[in-house]
Amino acid sequence: MQLQHLIHSLSQRSSPDFTDTQINGIAFDSRKVQAGYLFVAIHGTQVDGHAYIQRAVDAGAVAVVAEQGRYTADATPVPVILVPDSAKALAQLADCWYGSPSQELQLVGVTGTNGKTTVTTLLHDLFTQLGYRAGLLSTVEIRIGKARRSATHTTPDALAIQASLSEMRDERVDYVFMEVSSHAVHQQRTHGLHFAGGVFTNLSHDHLDYHGTFAAYLAAKKSFFDQLPTGSFALINADDKRGGVMVQNTAATVHRYSLRTLVDFHARLLANTSQGLQLDIAGTEVFFKLLGRFNAYNLLAAYGVAVLLDQDPQEALVALSALQGAEGRMQHVTDPSGRTTALVDYAHTPDALENVLQTLRSLLPSGHQLSCVVGAGGDRDRSKRPDMARISAELADQTILTSDNPRSESPEAILDEMEAGVPAHLAHKVLRITDRRQAIRTAVRLRPEVLLVAGKGHETYQEVAGVRTPFDDREELAHALNTVARVN
Numbered sequence: 138m139q140l141q142h143l144i145h146s147l148s149q150r151s152s153p154d155f156t157d158t159q160i161n162g163i164a165f166d167s168r169k170v171q172a173g174y175l176f177v178a179i180h181g182t183q184v185d186g187h188a189y190i191q192r193a194v195d196a197g198a199v200a201v202v203a204e205q206g207r208y209t210a211d212a213t214p215v216p217v218i219l220v221p222d223s224a225k226a227l228a229q230l231a232d233c234w235y236g237s238p239s240q241e242l243q244l245v246g247v248t249g250t251n252g253k254t255t256v257t258t259l260l261h262d263l264f265t266q267l268g269y270r271a272g273l274l275s276t277v278e279i280r281i282g283k284a285r286r287s288a289t290h291t292t293p294d295a296l297a298i299q300a301s302l303s304e305m306r307d308e309r310v311d312y313v314f315m316e317v318s319s320h321a322v323h324q325q326r327t328h329g330l331h332f333a334g335g336v337f338t339n340l341s342h343d344h345l346d347y348h349g350t351f352a353a354y355l356a357a358k359k360s361f362f363d364q365l366p367t368g369s370f371a372l373i374n375a376d377d378k379r380g381g382v383m384v385q386n387t388a389a390t391v392h393r394y395s396l397r398t399l400v401d402f403h404a405r406l407l408a409n410t411s412q413g414l415q416l417d418i419a420g421t422e423v424f425f426k427l428l429g430r431f432n433a434y435n436l437l438a439a440y441g442v443a444v445l446l447d448q449d450p451q452e453a454l455v456a457l458s459a460l461q462g463a464e465g466r467m468q469h470v471t472d473p474s475g476r477t478t479a480l481v482d483y484a485h486t487p488d489a490l491e492n493v494l495q496t497l498r499s500l501l502p503s504g505h506q507l508s509c510v511v512g513a514g515g516d517r518d519r520s521k522r523p524d525m526a527r528i529s530a531e532l533a534d535q536t537i538l539t540s541d542n543p544r545s546e547s548p549e550a551i552l553d554e555m556e557a558g559v560p561a562h563l564a565h566k567v568l569r570i571t572d573r574r575q576a577i578r579t580a581v582r583l584r585p586e587v588l589l590v591a592g593k594g595h596e597t598y599q600e601v602a603g604v605r606t607p608f609d610d611r612e613e614l615a616h617a618l619n620t621v622a623r624v625n
């Protein structure tokens with residue numbers, strides 16, 4: 138593609154004429170540059186990409202996009218295009234490179250602290266059931282028709298998003314459901330995508346390490362709705378107190394869902410049992426396989442999107458009632474002895490953990506024991522650590538604090554911070570076992586009626602000291618349950 142054509146996509150008021158420069162690819166990481174590439178320098182959270190321009194040129198870059206004020210182009214041997222915001226420019230260039238696939242698909246973005254993976258996966262599976270070709274970009278995986286590949290991010294970088302959307306367009310996918318993380322919005326990974334609609338699930342404590350303040354975290358989520366185009370829809374959870382502010386400045390048509398008030402999409406929770414949920418939605422009573430009140434919200438959001446995308450409400454409900462939700466979320470692991478109901482869940486925020494433990498508590502006859510194995514990630518929001526430990530100590534009968542991807546941090550230091558949140562009068566209910574495998578085995582040996590292993594869900598690794606080794610809570614739990622069942 139001609140460089141000039143790419144530059145047009147940046148809507149710069151004036152740019153030098155580089156008509157003859159042919160571009161073979163785009164990269165924002167100098168290590169990925171090949172001959173004939175356009176390199177986009179981005180000021181990141183760890184380093185400044187502008188420091189790698191020379192390396193990019195040495196690797197074969199024939200043009201560079203850099204940010205005004207961060208780079209002086211004087212001695213650069215290739216054309217340099219200066220832009221006000223190079224992360225935004227990357228998104229625009231990626232869109233142009235792949236021929237704007239989001240314009241040819243119905244793309245729905247889901248944002249919020251918790252529930253994004255669940256809602257997008259439900260939607261993907263629902264639309265597949267309804268006979269469409271559906272695409273999914275989620276924390277767990279990328280699905281294009283029947284093909285699946287593991288995800289590296291909740292929301293990939295702008296080039297990777299456009300590459301996936303372009304593959305989906307080639308596969309004649311009709312609807313795409315994607316998670317939109319606050320990091321992604323803040324880093325402009327989703328800039329310029331043409332969304333048919335956006336969904337807001339909820340907002341609670343997470344990622345303050347990155348955003349600094351709750352207000353900044355909220356602002357990042359809100360700017361997703363600020364960018365939705367006229368003619369699109371914004372579907373918000375009316376029961377979340379941040380729902381209103383999300384859509385204060387949106388051009389999208391606002392719709393709401395609620396379990397409490399009579400808004401566009403209203404459901405009444407009729408029963409919440411260990412088998413699932415019974416809801417009255419628009420006068421129809423439906424049974425769903427997902428557990429817990431919070432999943433009533435996720436189901437209602439998925440239903441609302443289906444209706445807003447012109448699907449038959451009854452057909453959507455029937456299809457939804459057959460679905461299981463996302464991998465690693467309230468996922469059962471069989472105990473051969475039949476004694477323990479064992480679950481793996483991705484609760485890694487205080488709000489999620491509270492919801493899940495409350496759900497399990499409410500489903501348990503009094504006198505039955507609920508145990509929880511839980512940790513908190515390293516190099517991530519530290520302030521959620523004491524809260525998560527306190528919540529588990531309050532709601533479970535036994536808590537085992539353990540490691541959950543300590544990354545570059547000391548596992549013991551993370552556990553110290555968690556333990557500091559446990560009130561003295563609950564300390565007797567809390568154990569600390571740094572090794573996650575041992576923590577899970579010990580929890581199983583305690584033989585509770587219900588055991589929740591929280592935080593890692595679908596993940597298949599444990600990252601310690603920057604090294605990822607294979608580790609899967611579901612496998613570990615199954616192994617421990619089998620061993621204990623054999624011995625007893």
Ligand SMILES: CC(=O)N[C@H]1[C@@H](OP(=O)(O)OP(=O)(O)OC[C@H]2O[C@@H](n3ccc(=O)[nH]c3=O)[C@H](O)[C@@H]2O)O[C@H](CO)[C@@H](O)[C@@H]1O[C@H](C)C(=O)N[C@@H](C)C(=O)N[C@H](CCC(=O)O)C(=O)O
Binds near residue numbers: 166180292320
């Ligand atoms: C903190 C964070 O979000 N970092 C993301 C960000 O990296 P960054 O811009 O800060 O990178 P950096 O290391 O400072 O480098 C700056 C620039 O220099 C370039 N560079 C760097 C080195 C070099 O040799 N050459 C070179 O060109 C880099 O490619 C980059 O363009 O942009 C990168 C490309 O998009 C992401 O891969 C990276 O995700 C890191 C790996 C990450 O862990 N992110 C997590 C926190 C994240 O994004 N999570 C959210 C969701 C969480 C949730 O809600 O569940 C997600 O969407 O996944």
Ligand SMILES: Nc1ncnc2c1ncn2[C@@H]1O[C@H](COP(=O)(O)OP(=O)(O)OP(=O)(O)O)[C@@H](O)[C@H]1O
Binds near residue numbers: 255463493
């Ligand atoms: N609507 C909800 N409200 C509160 N908690 C929820 C909700 N849905 C799911 N959860 C809890 O949060 C956990 C994560 O859910 P899910 O993976 O769907 O969220 P997510 O927003 O995709 O998370 P991430 O930010 O890591 O991508 C679940 O395992 C469950 O414990």
Ligand SMILES: N[C@H](CCC[C@H](N)C(=O)O)C(=O)O
Binds near residue numbers: 515541542592593
């Ligand atoms: N997407 C979340 C996932 C956290 C999951 C938990 N297992 C951890 O590693 O902290 C994050 O990157 O903050």
Ligand SMILES: [Mg+2]
Binds near residue numbers: 255275291
């Ligand atoms: Mg997710």
